[in-house]
Amino acid sequence: MQRVLVTGATGFIGKHTLPLLVDKGFEVHAISSKPVQSDNNYIWHQADLLKINELEDLLAQVSPSHLLHFAWYSEPKKYWTSPKNLQWLQSGLNLLEGFKKNGGKRAVFAGTCAEYEWKFAKYIENITPLNPSTLYGTCKHSLQTILDAYCRETRLSSAWGRIFFLYGPGEHPDRLVSFVIRSLLQNKITPCSKGEQLRDFLYVEDIASAFVSILESNVVGPVNIGSGKTLAVKDLVRIICEKVGKHDLIKFGNLATPPDDPKDMVADITKLTKEVGWAPKYDLDTGIKKTILWWNNRLS
Numbered sequence: 001m002q003r004v005l006v007t008g009a010t011g012f013i014g015k016h017t018l019p020l021l022v023d024k025g026f027e028v029h030a031i032s033s034k035p036v037q038s039d040n041n042y043i044w045h046q047a048d049l050l051k052i053n054e055l056e057d058l059l060a061q062v063s064p065s066h067l068l069h070f071a072w073y074s075e076p077k078k079y080w081t082s083p084k085n086l087q088w089l090q091s092g093l094n095l096l097e098g099f100k101k102n103g104g105k106r107a108v109f110a111g112t113c114a115e116y117e118w119k120f121a122k123y124i125e126n127i128t129p130l131n132p133s134t135l136y137g138t139c140k141h142s143l144q145t146i147l148d149a150y151c152r153e154t155r156l157s158s159a160w161g162r163i164f165f166l167y168g169p170g171e172h173p174d175r176l177v178s179f180v181i182r183s184l185l186q187n188k189i190t191p192c193s194k195g196e197q198l199r200d201f202l203y204v205e206d207i208a209s210a211f212v213s214i215l216e217s218n219v220v221g222p223v224n225i226g227s228g229k230t231l232a233v234k235d236l237v238r239i240i241c242e243k244v245g246k247h248d249l250i251k252f253g254n255l256a257t258p259p260d261d262p263k264d265m266v267a268d269i270t271k272l273t274k275e276v277g278w279a280p281k282y283d284l285d286t287g288i289k290k291t292i293l294w295w296n297n298r299l300s
Contacts (some may be wrong), residue, residue, distance in 0.1 A: 001025065001026070001027045002025070002026050002027070002065045002066055003026065003027045003029065003062065003063070003064045003065050003066065004021055004026040004027070004028055004029065004064055004065070004066040004067065004068060004215070005029045005030075005031065005058075005059075005062055005064035005066070005067050005068070005099075006018065006021070006028065006029070006030045006031065006068045006070070007031045007049060007067075007068070007069045007070055007071035007095070008031075008069070008070030008071035008072070008110075009030030009031055009032060009042075009044075009070075010030075010032045010034075010036065011070055011071070011074075012074075012166075012168075012170055012171055012172075012204060013070050013110070013163075013166070013204060013207050013208050013211070014030075014068070014070040014071075014208075015170075016204060016205050016207075016208035016209075017068060017070075017208045017211055017212055018030060018041070018042055019041070020208060020209055020212045021068075021212060022041050022042070024212065024216060026066065027043070028041070028042045028043065029042070029043045029044075029045060029062045029064060030042045030043070030044050030045070031044075031045050031046075031047050031049065031058070031071070032044060032045070032046055032047075033046070033047070033048055033049075034046065045058055045061075045062070049071055049091045049095065050087050050088075050091050052094050055091070055094055055095060055098060056094075056098055059095075059098040059099060059101070059102045060098075060102055062102075063102045063103050064099065064102070064104060065103065065104065065105045065106070066104070066105065066106045066107070066215060067095070067099050067104055067106070067107040067108065068108055068110075068211060068212075068215060069092065069095060069107065069108070069109045069110060070110045071088070071091075072085075072088045072110070072140075073085060073087075073088055074172075075172075076172050076174045076175055077174070079136050080114075080134045080135065080136045081134060081135050081136070082135070082136070083135075085135050085136050085138075085139040085140075086135075086139060088139065089139040089142060089143055092109065092143045093143070093146060096146075096147060096150060097150075099156075100150075100154055100156050104156065105156070105157060106156075106157045106158070106215065107147075107151075107156065107157070107158045107159075108158065108159045108160070108161060108211060108214050108215045109143065109144070109147060109158070109159075109160050109161070110161055110163060110211070111140050111141075111143075111144055111160045111161060111162040111163065111222065112136070112137060112140050112162060112163055113162055113163065113164045113165075113224075113226075113265065113267065114132055114133075114134055114136055114137030114140065115130050115132050115137050115140055115141040115144065115162065116128050116129070116130055116131070116132070117129040117130065117131035117132075117133075118133065118260075118262040118265070119262065120264075121198075121263075121264040121265075121266065122266050122267075122268050123164075123224065123265065123266070123267055123268060124224075124268040124270075125162070125221065125222040125223065125224055125268070125271055126221070126222065133260065144160045144222065147160065148160075148221065151220075157218070157220060158220060159214050159215075159217075159219055159220055159221060159222075159223055160221065160222045160223065161210065161211050161214055161223055161225045162222050162223065162224050162225060162267075163207060163225050163226075164199075164200040164201075164202065164224065164225065164226035164227075164265065164266075164267045165199045165200055165201045165202070165226070165265075166201070166202055166203070166204050166207050167201055167202075167203065167204065167287065167288075167291060168203050168204030168205065168287060168290070168291050168294075169204070169290060169291055169294030169295075170204070170294070171204070171291075176233070176236075177201075177236070177240070177288075177291060178291075178295065180192070180237055180240050180250075181240055181244065181291060181292050181295045182295055182299065183249065184240065184241065184244040184246045184249055184250075185244060185292075185295060185296060185299050186299065187246070187249065188249065189249055189251060190249050190250050190251065191251045191254035191255045192233075192234070192237055192250060192251065192252050192253075192254065192255055193233070193252070193253065193255045193256065193257040194234065194252055194253050194257060195232060195233035195234025195235075195236075195237055195252055196232060196233070196234065196257075196263075197232065197233050197257070197261060197262070197263060197264070197265075198230040198231065198232055198233075198263065198264040198265065198266065199230065199231060199232075199233060199236075199265055199266075200226040200227050200228065200229065200230060200231075200265060200266040200267050201226075201227060201231055201236060201284065202225070202226050202227045202280065203280070203282040203284075203286075203287035203290075205281065205282060206280040206281055206282055206287075207225055209278070209280075209281065210225045210272060210276075210278050211225070213276050213277065213278040214272075214276055214278075217275070217276045217277070219271070219275050219276050223271050223272050223275075223276065224267035224268060224269050224271065224272060225267070225269070225272060226266070226267030226269055227267070227269070227280065227284075228266065228267055228268065228269040228273075229266065230264065230266045231284070234252060236284075237250060237252075238250075239284065239285075239288055240288060240292070243288060243289060243292055244292060
């Protein structure tokens, strides 16, 4: 049986990969920084990935054949510039080396569209320039560059899932979709920007399934993970309003659009769909409904 180690396994994306991996026949080892009770489906390990001795001990104990690495500092508004990105970059390097040392065969790391130079409309792997403007994007891109070079030298198989814009149940309450849904359900005035930016949104369970598909494939290098479709932010907000039924609470233009915010961003997902063979399970309508239901249950 193939043995996979999942970091960030209690996180927004990571937790959704666990049942998918079990269904694929993996022995799933999941990491959490806090105690989690093991069950018959997953084997939980408590470890602080920023402490190299704990990381080394864990890798020696598990000896995983496969790796899905999601763990990173992700507090909204702070993660873009936080020095903690440097710690997670170093942790990623330690993880990579230890994984290979203990017999690892195939690794997939989570990247970000923030690695790209944000002045284009469509973003294509190995074609669109990579010129991150934030510390977060720079550290992610640095890890991807080293991952590629290291794997060429050691013949370790690896891929890099470059995530665009995601949403879904369990997302941080201050992120766009969660913020709008929460505010409307609580009958609060909801300030937004003009919302003219075009973005590529994908439901979190589809993001998770894309990572599992990449892990199972032989595809190497960066792979964009998105819907491949553009949607104006204001149209996304209006869809939420239609389903919650409180249009009067939305105030477009009450928040300024950041001057460095790109106008258009959509992923070219040809590599994901054609080479990996992945297809989404959820459309936008279903994803938004499921997210509203989750928040409604949480707030009621």
